[in-house]
Amino acid sequence: MPIKLPSFRPRRDAYPPDLWTKCPSCGEMLFNKQLDKVLRVCPSCGNHFRLSAAARLEMLVDQGSFAERDGGLESEDPLGFVDQKTYPDRVAAAQLATGMRDAAVWGSAAIHATPIVICVMDFGFMGGSMGAVVGEKVTRAAEHALANRIPLLIVAASGGARMQEGTLSLMQLAKTVGAIERLRVDGVPFVSLLSDPTTGGVFASFAVLGDVNIAEPNALIGFAGARVTAGTIAQELPPGFQRSEFLFSHGFLDRVIHRSELRDEIATLLRFLVARPAPVPPEGPGGDPLGLPSFRAISFLSNLAERVLPPDPDETGGSTNGHRPGSVTPSAPPEPPAEPPAAVPPPATAAPPVDPAPRVAAEEAERG
């Protein structure tokens, strides 16, 4: 006689792999669906969990407004780097796990109907490390913001430069900073949101160069790890070292904002920060026919060299404070570099300068 087995409901093919998350801060077990509803902030202790790039975009920008660009950019393996795995294998595994091509996405979007250019990093993709692709995306986002005079918002989440790309990843620091500098010179706003964690080469380049630098509560933000820092300075570190609140109280950040208020606060900021109107391209033989901003890699480097190199002994008064022949203060009396450059006249009018170069020189002199 055949045995009749009780019938069971067929097993569901795919259960969500993680139904519960344990809060690392207070130990509470949190139901993931519930956690998603509260923007992944622990309801009992306020711990801000890390967000994927997709979740971050959904939380920040107007629904359906994000249009990704350069989604197909992918890392190559120029060094043939192998540690326990080959670099292409690592990238493939990260792509499979996250559904992303690399650790950042960028595109155009809107917050409270204000158009923005946004670039979001994802710590889940190889620790949000910055290789050539991330550097390129940040740079393209900045260039797009500059060309269209739209504010730029970058959400950083990174452990630093991607070691598998060696010096190519380090070159991204200079590249991204160059692109951000052009925004500053041209008066296009850049808001930097530092999320947990923002460290290493990303901290050391574009992430802290915002016109406004904001962070989420208790985010780890710093260059080197606490242990390395403590070892280097041979001192005990103060409590809360490298956390948002510590950096805020020391003037390094402009604001620490709870995740539930981020969207509204950034929208308010963007109402204040409006891009300066495009400068009129200067005419004449010295003018730039394409109307490109005045940043030039060569002039930037030579200006840097002027500051770093010891002054020519033939010159009197020294030239390390950035004053050059033809700059705004040719007839100013020689003064020691340490003196505050109060003699530098401000730009003549409040209207957008016809030639941005004198303004740049004036700003450089102010900082010099």
Ligand SMILES: [Zn+2]
């Ligand atoms: Zn908690």
